[in-house]
Amino acid sequence: xxxxxxxxxxxxxxxxxxxxxxxxxxxxxxxxxxxxxxxxxxxxxxxxxxxxxxxxxxxxxxxxxxxxxxxxxxxxxxxxxxxxxxxxxxxxxxxxxxxxxxxxxxxxxxxxxxxxxxxxxxxxxxxxxxxxxxxxxxxxxxxxxxxxxxxxxxxxxxxxxx
Numbered sequence: 405x406x407x408x409x410x411x412x413x414x415x416x417x418x419x420x421x422x423x424x425x426x427x428x429x430x431x432x433x434x435x436x437x438x439x440x441x442x443x444x445x446x447x448x449x450x451x452x453x454x455x456x457x458x459x460x461x462x463x464x465x466x467x468x469x470x471x472x473x474x475x476x477x478x479x480x481x482x483x484x485x486x487x488x489x490x491x492x493x494x495x496x497x498x499x500x501x502x503x504x505x506x507x508x509x510x511x512x513x514x515x516x517x518x519x520x521x522x523x524x525x526x527x528x529x530x531x532x533x534x535x536x537x538x539x540x541x542x543x544x545x546x547x548x549x550x551x552x553x554x555x556x557x558x559x560x561x562x563x564x565x566x
Contacts, residue, residue, distance in 0.1 A: 412506030438523030461526030467539035
């Protein structure tokens with residue numbers, strides 16, 4: 405891990421570790437939950453020895469890109485002060501993505517502002533997008549998967565027959 409990546413990792417962990425919605429997944433990947441969305445925070449090593457903090461919120465899964473959806477996302481992008489909505493075709497995902505420079509120049513306030521703004525924006529727009537274009541929130545998908553796993557792995561009845 406480069407010096408810039410180490411400095412970035414140390415700042416992320418020192419800044420977010422007391423937040424109950426924060427989880428460290430590995431040395432370069434973290435997640436923060438906000439309402440019905442999740443923000444992945446990834447440390448990216450740049451080729452010139454610098455690092456980048458890439459925040460990606462997964463808003464909606466299972467939506468098909470239509471002309472109407474593309475136009476809506478592009479219009480939203482023009483209103484934003486940072487970041488952009490994106491579409492990942494294979495997962496049929498709508499994302500919100502924003503990156504900032506990491507390393508020694510990254511400060512606590514910039515990190516908090518970036519993560520919280522991405523999280524709040526994603527939480528605000530996921531339901532609006534679903535209402536108009538369909539799909540599911542990431543929270544709904546996780547709850548659905550957890551319930552399916554619980555049911556599939558359960559061989560004990562809550563109320564046994566007498």
